[in-house]
Amino acid sequence: xxGVIQSPRHEVTEMGQEVTLRCKPISxxxxxxxxxxxxxxxxxxxxxxxxxxxxxxxGMPEDRFSAKMPNASFSTLKIQPSEPRDSAVYFCASSPDxxxxxxxxxxxxxxx
Amino acid sequence: RKEVEQDPGPFNVPEGATVAFNCTYSNSxxxxxxxxxxxxxxxxxLLMSVYSSGNEDGRFTAxxxxxxxxxxxxxxxxxxxxxxxxxxxxxxxxTPLVFGKGTRLSVIA
Numbered sequence: 001x002x003g004v005i006q007s008p009r010h011e012v013t014e015m016g017q018e019v020t021l022r023c024k025p026i027s028x029x030x031x032x033x034x035x036x037x038x039x040x041x042x043x044x045x046x047x048x049x050x051x052x053x054x055x056x057x058x059g060m061p062e063d064r065f066s067a068k069m070p071n072a073s074f075s076t077l078k079i080q081p082s083e084p085r086d087s088a089v090y091f092c093a094s095s096p097d098x099x100x101x102x103x104x105x106x107x108x109x110x111x112x
Numbered sequence: 113r114k115e116v117e118q119d120p121g122p123f124n125v126p127e128g129a130t131v132a133f134n135c136t137y138s139n140s141x142x143x144x145x146x147x148x149x150x151x152x153x154x155x156x157x158l159l160m161s162v163y164s165s166g167n168e169d170g171r172f173t174a175x176x177x178x179x180x181x182x183x184x185x186x187x188x189x190x191x192x193x194x195x196x197x198x199x200x201x202x203x204x205x206x207t208p209l210v211f212g213k214g215t216r217l218s219v220i221a
Contacts, residue, residue, distance in 0.1 A: 033208060042213035043156070043199065056208075091155055098208050099144050101201075103155035 002026070004104035006092050012110045018080040021107045024073055025094030033101060034067055034077050035091040043091070049075065050098070082111045116202050118212035126220055129190050133215045135200030136182045144203035145183045147174055149196045150214065156199055159185075190219045 005024040013019055025032045033048040047057040052069045060067070064083070069075040079086055087110050093101040115138040125131045137145075145162035160167065162174040162183045173186040183202075187194055197214040204210065 031208075043211040045208060045210075048208055098206075099203055100146070100158055100161070101209060103157065106155050 004092055004094050004102055006090075006104035006107050008107060009105060010108045010110075012112065013082055014112055015083055016081045017111075018078065019082045019086075019109060019111075021077040021079075021090050021092075021109070023075045023077070023092030023104060025075070025092070026102055027073070029094035029096050029102070031095040031098045031101075032069060032075050033093040033095070034075070035093065035103075036088045037091060037106075038088045046077070048098075079109075082109075084111045087111050116200060116210050116212040118198075118200055118215045120213060121216040122218050123215065124218045124220055125190055127190060127192060129219075130186065130188045131190055131217065132184055132186045133198055133200075133217075134182050134184050135202075135212050135215075136180075137202045137210075138181070139202075139204050140178070140181060142181075142202050142204055144209075145174075145176055146201040146209065147183075147185050148199040148201060148211070150199055151196050156211075159198070187217075190217075192219050192221060195219045 007022045034046040037043045046059045047067045049069045067077045089106045091103050091106045093103045095101045118135045147159040148156040149159045150156040162176050166175040171188045175184045195218050197216045199214040200212045201209040
């Protein structure tokens with residue numbers, strides 16, 4: 001079985017640019033999560049979806065961040081405009097029940 | 113957001129040693145508990161669930177202490193390949209998992 005797929009794996013961009021991160025969850029998983037990981041703050045939940053519907057976006061840091069899940073097999077996390085403090089590893093995870101989560105390989109974002 | 117706390121380490125242990133990590137959680141209503149393993153520059157991967165009665169998987173033993181509100185992970189006969197960061201995760205009711213920041217383990221030859 002294919003695991004969670006994320007793209008791109010690495011992204012380097014300049015401050016002010018728009019960044020779009022993509023995720024394909026494991027087929028049949030009803031839950032999808034977006035996380036951000038930094039050394040200082042650890043793994044932070046940004047937003048999660050159940051059956052393509054956003055359930056809790058309280059972890060989204062500010063209006064510059066948005067996430068969509070147009071169908072069961074695809075989700076995007078967008079940052080516009082990006083700032084250097086957004087530099088982190090962004091993980092997507094999916095789960096059949098919101099408990100046992102399966103993570104994608106992550107996107108390492110660097111904003112200069 | 114509820115707190116889940118771990119000693120960041122690093123725990124530096126020789127091969128063959130036994131090492132244990134604890135993870136404390138603040139909400140007594142917590143229902144589900146997990147240990148994840150994260151290798152350097154990789155994603156977290158589920159290591160094992162933690163059941164009320166405790167559970168064992170080979171060299172790994174996970175236990176839950178509800179009275180003191182912590183879970184533990186014991187690794188026996190440590191291998192070099194056990195070197196990683198170990199994250200605990202706790203579920204509160206219907207909310208998603210809350211992760212600790214992880215404990216770094218380095219097994220030394």
